[in-house]
Amino acid sequence: MGVRDGFGLRARRLRAVARKVFGWRDLRPGQLEAMRHLLGGGDALVVMPTGSGKSAVYQVPALLLDGPTVVVSPLIALQRDQVAGLREADAGGAVAVNSAQAGTEASLESVRAGRTEFVFLSPEQLARPETVERLRAARPSLIAIDEAHCVSAWGHDFRPDYLRLGQVIERLGHPPVVALTATATPSVREEIVTALGLSDVRQIVRGFDRPNLDLEVRRFVSQEDLRRALVEDAASRPGLGLVYVATRRAAEEYAAAL
Structure with missing residues (x-):
């Protein structure tokens, strides 16, 4: 009964933040399940289609946990979009640390000082020991790994620094971690869990069917x-x-x- 009550309280708090800060009237079942698990201190692996709200899974609980949120995102354009959205929502502040962004030292200092809730970095940025040490001093409360399938065997040549994220997570004290991807087979999901060192992990798979997409094959002689x-x-x-x-x-x- 106590566990059930705890789940219910977490759900109410999560829904309240989603509504007040982001204007979301309701949360989807997969989102809420993952958020609730993260808020309880566990890790999560979330497989949801593109456009289904994976980012919400870390954005909402981040505002209920004491400490900054580290978001690993491989593309600068995606980082910019997320930062802009969080700033527009006035969700505690967000910065990106990447090769195209000036003021890296100031951004990391604002995170360490508690003035910024979200910090977006590429896996290559986290390959730098000095960056990891600056984040460690900030005592992050949540880590989100976007495009987490890049840690699988077929993804090594694409972004090899994803393979070091398990070590980075431990160096940062292994707060709750959520790994996010739009598609991953059962074997790839197991690779993600192992490579990142996830523990007390809840796997939430909502499929990747996209009703708005059509596939067609046309054959040509030449x-x-x-x-x-x-x-x-x-x-x-x-x-x-x-x-x-x-x-x-x-x-x-x-x-x-x-």
Whole structure:
């Protein structure tokens, strides 16, 4: 009964913060389950589709835990978006520490001094011992690892510094950790748990079905036929789009054709 009451209290506190700070009237079941576990001191692995609110899983409990939140995010553009959103929500302050951002020392000092709740870094930034020591002095209360599938076997060549995050987590005192990804097979999920050293971990998998996406396969006899059809199709579509190709040279050729 006591455990159930504790869960209920955590849920009420989380919902209150989500509503007051972020304006979210309700939380999705997977979000709330992960938030509640983090607030109770455990680690979580969250697999949810892109656009389903994975960031909320760390943003809301962060405001109920005493200490800054370290967010590992591999792309500078994503860091900027998250920082802008948190500043707009007036959610305790947010800074990014990356190669394109000036004032790294001032940003880390604001985190250490308790003036900033969220600090976004790339895994490469956390490969620097001096950065880890500055964060350690700030006594973080929560760590969020975005694109966590990069620690798996197939992701090593992409961002190898993800492999060192388990050591960084321990160096920072292993506060509650949430690993976030849009898709991960059972074996990749186990790799994530092991590589990051997650403990008392709750795995929350909500699938990756995207009803708004369609898949179509078209076969071509020659490479030239494929090239012509792709260019015509891409050029005829309204709005923005992405064309994925296998090489840099192909990217340049298609860009020129389009």
